[in-house]
Amino acid sequence: MLRRIYDWCIDAAHKPYALWVMGLVSFAESSFFPVPPDVMLIPMSLARPERAWLYAVLCTITSVLGGVVGYAIGALLYDSVGHWLIELYGYGDKVEAFREGYARYGAWIILLKGLTPIPYKLVTITSGFADFNFWQFIGLSVIARGGRFFIVxxxxxxxxxFIREQIEKRLGMWVGIGAGVLVLGFVIAARAF
Structure with missing residues (x-):
C-alpha cells in the first residue's frame, strides 16, 4: 500500500493537476487539515528535482494564504470554529497560556513553530485569537514557511x-520516520502550546 501511494505521488508530479492538489493540501494544512504538504512536496520534488523550487514557491504561497484563513478563524470565528478545531487537536486547555506567550514572544513563536513539524494551523488560529499584528504575521509566515519549504x-x-534511491530501498522505514516526526510535532505542540 505504501508503495502504491508513493508511486502515485511520484507519477502525479507529471500530471497537470499535481500543482493544484499540492497547493490545496498546503493551503488546508495551514488552516484546518492535519496532513502537511510534505507528503506531496517530497515525492514530487524527487520525481522532478528541477521543479523543486517551483514546488517550494507554491507551498509557501498557499501555506501563507491558508494561514490567513487560519488567522481569520482565530480572529473572527474563535468562539465557534476556532475553538472547535483547537479542541479537536486536544489543545483547548492550553490556549490561554499560549495567548499570554504571544504577548511577549509572538514573533519568535511564529518563526520557530513555522519551521517545525508542529501543526501550523495551531499557530495561525492562535495568532488571530491573540490579535497578533496581521501584517507582521504575514511577513513572519512567509519567512518561516518559505524557509521550511526551501530547505526541502x-x-x-x-x-x-541519492535521496530517492535511499527512500525507495527502505520506503517503509522512511514513511515510519515521517509519521513519527508528524506525531512528534503534535506531542511537542501539546507540551509547548
Whole structure:
C-alpha cells in the first residue's frame, strides 16, 4: 500500500493537476487539515528535482494564504470554529497560556513553530485569537514557511537522486520516520502550546 501511494505521488508530479492538489493540501494544512504538504512536496520534488523550487514557491504561497484563513478563524470565528478545531487537536486547555506567550514572544513563536513539524494551523488560529499584528504575521509566515519549504527544495534539488534511491530501498522505514516526526510535532505542540 505504501508503495502504491508513493508511486502515485511520484507519477502525479507529471500530471497537470499535481500543482493544484499540492497547493490545496498546503493551503488546508495551514488552516484546518492535519496532513502537511510534505507528503506531496517530497515525492514530487524527487520525481522532478528541477521543479523543486517551483514546488517550494507554491507551498509557501498557499501555506501563507491558508494561514490567513487560519488567522481569520482565530480572529473572527474563535468562539465557534476556532475553538472547535483547537479542541479537536486536544489543545483547548492550553490556549490561554499560549495567548499570554504571544504577548511577549509572538514573533519568535511564529518563526520557530513555522519551521517545525508542529501543526501550523495551531499557530495561525492562535495568532488571530491573540490579535497578533496581521501584517507582521504575514511577513513572519512567509519567512518561516518559505524557509521550511526551501530547505526541502535545496536538499532534494541537490541530492534528489541519492535521496530517492535511499527512500525507495527502505520506503517503509522512511514513511515510519515521517509519521513519527508528524506525531512528534503534535506531542511537542501539546507540551509547548
Amino acid at each position: 527544495a535545496i536538499l532534494l534539488n541537490r541530492y534528489g537522486v
